[in-house]
Amino acid sequence: MWRELAPVGRHPDSGGYRRYAWSAADLECRAWFRAQAEARGLTYETDRNGNQWAWLGDPLAGDAVVTGSHLDSVPDGGAFDGPLGVVSSFAALDELRSRGVAFTRPLAVTNFGDEEGARFGLACVGSRLAAGQLTVADAHRLKDADGIALPAAMESAGYDPDTIGPDPERLGRIGAFVELHVEQGRALDLTGDPVGIASAIWPHGRWRFDFRGEANHAGTTRLVDRRDPMLTYAETVLAARREAELTGALATFGKIAVEPNGVNAIPSLVRGWLDSRAADQATLDAVVTGVERAAREYAERAGIDLDVVRESFTPVVEFEHALRDELAKILEGSGDTGRPVPVLGTGAGHDAGILSASVPTAMLFVRNPTGISHSPAEHAAEDDCVAGVRALADVLEGLACS
Numbered sequence: 001m002w003r004e005l006a007p008v009g010r011h012p013d014s015g016g017y018r019r020y021a022w023s024a025a026d027l028e029c030r031a032w033f034r035a036q037a038e039a040r041g042l043t044y045e046t047d048r049n050g051n052q053w054a055w056l057g058d059p060l061a062g063d064a065v066v067t068g069s070h071l072d073s074v075p076d077g078g079a080f081d082g083p084l085g086v087v088s089s090f091a092a093l094d095e096l097r098s099r100g101v102a103f104t105r106p107l108a109v110t111n112f113g114d115e116e117g118a119r120f121g122l123a124c125v126g127s128r129l130a131a132g133q134l135t136v137a138d139a140h141r142l143k144d145a146d147g148i149a150l151p152a153a154m155e156s157a158g159y160d161p162d163t164i165g166p167d168p169e170r171l172g173r174i175g176a177f178v179e180l181h182v183e184q185g186r187a188l189d190l191t192g193d194p195v196g197i198a199s200a201i202w203p204h205g206r207w208r209f210d211f212r213g214e215a216n217h218a219g220t221t222r223l224v225d226r227r228d229p230m231l232t233y234a235e236t237v238l239a240a241r242r243e244a245e246l247t248g249a250l251a252t253f254g255k256i257a258v259e260p261n262g263v264n265a266i267p268s269l270v271r272g273w274l275d276s277r278a279a280d281q282a283t284l285d286a287v288v289t290g291v292e293r294a295a296r297e298y299a300e301r302a303g304i305d306l307d308v309v310r311e312s313f314t315p316v317v318e319f320e321h322a323l324r325d326e327l328a329k330i331l332e333g334s335g336d337t338g339r340p341v342p343v344l345g346t347g348a349g350h351d352a353g354i355l356s357a358s359v360p361t362a363m364l365f366v367r368n369p370t371g372i373s374h375s376p377a378e379h380a381a382e383d384d385c386v387a388g389v390r391a392l393a394d395v396l397e398g399l400a401c402s
Helices: 024-039 083-099 125-131 136-141 150-156 168-172 187-191 229-247 281-302 321-334 351-355 382-400
Strands: 043-046 052-056 064-069 107-111 174-182 195-201 204-212 250-259 269-277 305-314 343-346 361-366
Touching: 024 043, 024 052, 024 083, 024 107, 064 083, 064 382, 083 107, 083 174, 083 382, 125 136, 125 168, 125 351, 136 150, 168 174, 174 351, 174 382, 187 195, 195 321, 195 382, 204 229, 204 281, 229 250, 229 269, 229 281, 250 281, 269 281, 281 305, 321 361, 321 382, 343 361, 351 361, 361 382
Parallel strands: 064 107, 064 174, 174 361, 195 343
Antiparallel strands: 043 052, 052 107, 195 361, 204 269, 204 305, 250 269
């Protein structure tokens, strides 16, 4: 499975993946998912929001155990973020069948659409729509860098955008959702464990900073006469690093748009996106407030106009303790080390976090030896991936076969 999926959407120059929602690469990934489902005799369906489902047992029976992740990527992303969870879900089902277990609850593997938000700027679109956390009106307003709206992109890919919206009936039939994901950090590498359990997802959000100055000639305009928003933006980037260090949070300016974007032109507009995350809400508020305060001070001093818009926000997500504890009990009972399975928090958002408001959810992490993620250098060793499959199979057996 891994060899079949690996070439899809891989850029020949960067070596990274560009599997953007509703693009040709995304459609190829979706075709791969359907082929995997049909090869296993599973009931395949696509829901009203374009999320894919592969069912073992009656989809309408209720109290189903669901596993899976996503197949899309960030720009030039790695091979493991998302796909490892989907591939491992199918592999775990194969493992359970080889064990000859008897299923007492329906089981499904899913691929949630547009988890990374690389094309339309909002993460977890598929799961947000299903959970009612993204309105139909707001979804219709989403546009990519070329001005293509989400409904138009879905329609061009062969999906009906008129059906999108909350899906409480479907979510009401799910008794538990377990997502396996490569760890996006080095906690497991430091403890020496191949697999861990998630405790919570840090609160996090994205803020857009629009710095507006005055376009002018780079070769004729005196430095003292310039209203250059790039300088104010640069000072704000440094301020974000300082605020993160002071508060113990994370703050990153990783995306920028410049107008007119000429080598010999002073910009009229610099638009930067801040991504910030912290272990608790108060700390997140403190770092973002500090960054905005510094940006406004720099802007006022330089004669730059500044607008700050919060584009997305996700509060802290505590995974259901009962399900989390059940996973720990299952894995500790099936392991041969006698050690408790590590329980760790994460600063990355996931579909499991979105669904947690509607469905009991849990997550498993597979060791990432370097901690690198959202990069072509993202990696997990084969032995650890196999350990992740076995752990997921043990969990699914404990939940769906008892």
